[in-house]
Amino acid sequence: MKKLLIILHDLSAGGAEKMMTRLAGALVDAGNDVTLLMLTGGGINAAHLDPRVKKIELRSPRTSRAVPALARFLRDNRFDAQLAALTHVNVVAIAAAMLSGTLARLHVSERNAFSHDKYVNPDFMVRLAYLVAPFLYRVIPNPVICVSRGVAQDLVDTTIARRQDVTIADNPVLDNDFREKAPGLPSHAWLLEKSSPVIVAVGRLAPQKGFDTLISAFAALPDRSARLIIFGEGALRARLFDQARALGVADRFDLPGYTNDPMAEVAAADCFVLSSRFEGSPNALVEALSTGTPVVSTRCPHGPQDILIGGVVAPLVAVDDPRALTKAIDQQLSRPRELHRQARIDAAARFMNASAVKTYLAALLGSPSP
Structure with a gap:
């Protein structure tokens, strides 16, 4: 010892x-x-x-x-x-x-x-x-x-x-028995009783996380019923709400704050997005992969390319490119949710x-x- x-x-x-x-x-x-x-x-x-x-x-x-x-x-x-x-x-x-x-x-x-x-x-x-x-x-x-x-x-x-x-x-990042564990119940009403596709992101409301780019990408999605939830706390809360209102999506956007069980929220979502401008090794991305939920990530420095094997496991898009992010999210929402699910879980197992x-x-x- x-x-x-x-x-x-x-x-x-x-x-x-x-x-x-x-x-x-x-x-x-x-x-x-x-x-x-x-x-x-x-x-x-x-x-x-x-x-x-x-x-x-x-x-x-x-x-x-x-x-x-x-x-x-x-x-x-x-x-x-x-x-x-x-x-x-x-x-x-x-x-x-x-x-x-x-x-x-x-x-x-x-x-x-x-x-x-x-x-x-x-x-x-x-x-x-x-x-x-x-x-x-x-x-x-x-x-x-x-x-x-x-x-x-x-x-x-x-x-x-x-x-x-x-x-x-x-x-x-993950418990050794994560494959056998059933996800907990999400806390957000949009995930408990889904009536439309829900996109989820998790992180500090700070410039690093690129949530302004994510909101712009979300506003351009063809599916006008889709909803976006960003779990986290931070200084940009008011600014992100203002952006959502300016883009006309405030009624389909929410910032509920910190969540004790982000994996439960992500597991119930239709897509998880990492929109960061930079990272070290994004734990939220690994957690999302472990749930099997479809994911999209920026090709930010550093971590996502390694975790997603250069885009083999899930789409990687350029940083600060809302059009590319819109396209990648739309593709994930248009495909069967179970497609490549096992590959995502296997990629998470390293952690x-x-x-x-x-x-x-x-x-x-x-x-x-x-």
Whole structure:
């Protein structure tokens, strides 16, 4: 049994937080003693944390101010491996590991396309972390764990990081028995009692997700009875509603907020769309594939091309091309829902907990076994 630590800022509703929650449970299943430490604390994903995982909250007022407390914790509690996630957390973890003498056991991970993600958060300390991080990645003893080949290559192509400074581990997106599990009941009325085709998307209401392009594509669909639901929270809510009203589709469009069971909503839909401008390894796309529901995705950097095998499993369209997105969605809605269903499920299987945790254990411990 190995003693492992995962370091995050909190357990909010983001994809990285959700994946680290799942990874913690999967590492316990693999026979390890796992602690998940939050630099601040709280968050909606805390409710989904496996009870076998020890939870620590430093309650720092800001992530950037957590270095002393984290250094003390690392000095007092020795782990076989320490894993930090997200760039600004990585920088804090590196500083704390240096102060505590545990840098040799620290691993950091990048969850998104670095060259795009560094422009998302305007906070000065976060921007500073993105500026400093590549220099730290060049000198720390362990390679940066990236969630996809694209994320790894982007880090090498756009920063001073070298190929030997990165490695790859898949996200643990799905339960090992996902094929046998029946989907839960959807919460949305349009999915509970369908009277027309329903398109679903899931993600933060932020520019990265390209939901403005999706709404434009939806408004141009030939089927004027089709409906669009986007599950998620974010700053663009009012703007997206305004766009739907301007395009005359507000009565067939809804933003119901965060959903506790996105796979239940997607499983009941007629098509799932990933309209992102960039990603790391889109977990929502993997979850959608696992339900067998038809999907459409942009060919965004990075992840969809790998997950969808270059468009063999499902259509890939150019980023910010509403006409191409309209055509792809219309084609999916026009075909039998069961067409290529098994191929979609099989493509998702790579991201089962048991498979993904082996890649993490290999990266953390140098061996696939715990």
